[in-house]
Amino acid sequence: MIEINRLLIVGVGLIGGSLALALRKAGIVQEIVGAGRSEHNLKRAVELDVIDRYSLNFADEVSNSDIVVVATPVRAMNSIFEIIATTDYHDSIITDVGSVKKPLIELSEKFLDSSYTGLVPAHPIAGREHSGVEAACAELFKNKQTIITPAKNTGSHAVEKVKKMWLAAGSSVAEMDVEFHDEILSASSHLPHLAAFGLVHYIANHKNRQECFELAASGFYDFTRIASSDPVMWRDICSANAVPILQELNGYIRKLQEISTCISVGDIEKIQEIFKGAKNSRDESLRLNSR
Numbered sequence: 001m002i003e004i005n006r007l008l009i010v011g012v013g014l015i016g017g018s019l020a021l022a023l024r025k026a027g028i029v030q031e032i033v034g035a036g037r038s039e040h041n042l043k044r045a046v047e048l049d050v051i052d053r054y055s056l057n058f059a060d061e062v063s064n065s066d067i068v069v070v071a072t073p074v075r076a077m078n079s080i081f082e083i084i085a086t087t088d089y090h091d092s093i094i095t096d097v098g099s100v101k102k103p104l105i106e107l108s109e110k111f112l113d114s115s116y117t118g119l120v121p122a123h124p125i126a127g128r129e130h131s132g133v134e135a136a137c138a139e140l141f142k143n144k145q146t147i148i149t150p151a152k153n154t155g156s157h158a159v160e161k162v163k164k165m166w167l168a169a170g171s172s173v174a175e176m177d178v179e180f181h182d183e184i185l186s187a188s189s190h191l192p193h194l195a196a197f198g199l200v201h202y203i204a205n206h207k208n209r210q211e212c213f214e215l216a217a218s219g220f221y222d223f224t225r226i227a228s229s230d231p232v233m234w235r236d237i238c239s240a241n242a243v244p245i246l247q248e249l250n251g252y253i254r255k256l257q258e259i260s261t262c263i264s265v266g267d268i269e270k271i272q273e274i275f276k277g278a279k280n281s282r283d284e285s286l287r288l289n290s291r
């Protein structure tokens with residue numbers, strides 16, 4: 001069991017707010033302090049009992065917090081780390097929740113002392129298409145996985161603390177190499193979001209747009225649910241993980257081209273083989289993940 005005296009969450013939105021609620025529910029934090037750009041959001045987070053209080057100048061809160069969780073969109077982390085570097089952060093653990101991990105390691109190399117062992121890059125593989133503190137939920141991480149991708153200097157004491165924090169929030173925890181994380185997530189998470197955004201944008205510009213949307217059934221909404229996700233967050237992920245994403249996107253385009261060729265030459269056996277393989281793989285993966 002972990003005890004946290006003070007937890008500082010920079011970016012009290014869906015993920016930061018859900019972590020606060022989950023840890024509050026677990027009863028392991030004395031005080032949760034929120035920080036962000038907008039006082040309006042932070043006031044709302046206090047009203048919703050997600051945080052105890054907020055600070056508009058989070059630099060003042062870093063040194064007296066046991067753990068600092070950076071939960072902003074990935075590109076905003078640059079300015080956050082620039083501020084953290086001006087503080088006495090050395091005895092605090094700094095972790096994040098960003099969907100891409102390599103940029104975080106690069107930020108730590110740019111802004112933090114090379115002797116600092118308290119940085120723990122982390123990514124909860126949990127989320128939804130809604131954003132902001134209003135969407136935060138204590139159960140978000142229950143039965144989900146959090147991946148920790150330690151940096152060169154990350155100390156085992158810091159990893160253990162952050163691990164315990166995520167376990168208390170209901171998540172299981174695994175460690176992974178940073179490059180491998182970004183490569184796998186580009187296929188399993190980033191590519192599906194691009195496919196959903198791309199499909200809806202295509203239909204939205206279709207000559208029969210109105211009829212397409214009027215006749216859209218649950219299949220369309222199942223496939224495109226994640227196209228309602230936050231555009232800023234996904235813009236940042238595309239830019240932060242461009243190389244692996246382009247590789248997976250090109251592989252997917254080749255697969256669609258293969259299907260297109262099969263349709264144009266009437267190769268119905270091949271089409272059925274691709275669809276059958278896809279169905280079996282999805283059914284099997286669902287079965288394994290729901291165990």
Ligand code: NAP
Nearest residue numbers: 011012013014015036037038072076098099127128131132
């Ligand atoms: P969110 O709901 O939009 O929350 C982001 C928070 O960051 C907001 O409270 C925002 O508040 C604050 N913020 C934005 N820019 C800021 C800045 N420059 N300085 C300080 N605060 C700033 O987004 P989210 O879904 O929680 O995502 C947060 C992080 O979690 C992202 O890095 C994302 O990659 C990662 N993640 C998301 C999911 C998901 O499914 N959503 C899953 C796993 C990981 P203000 O506007 O008031 O500043």
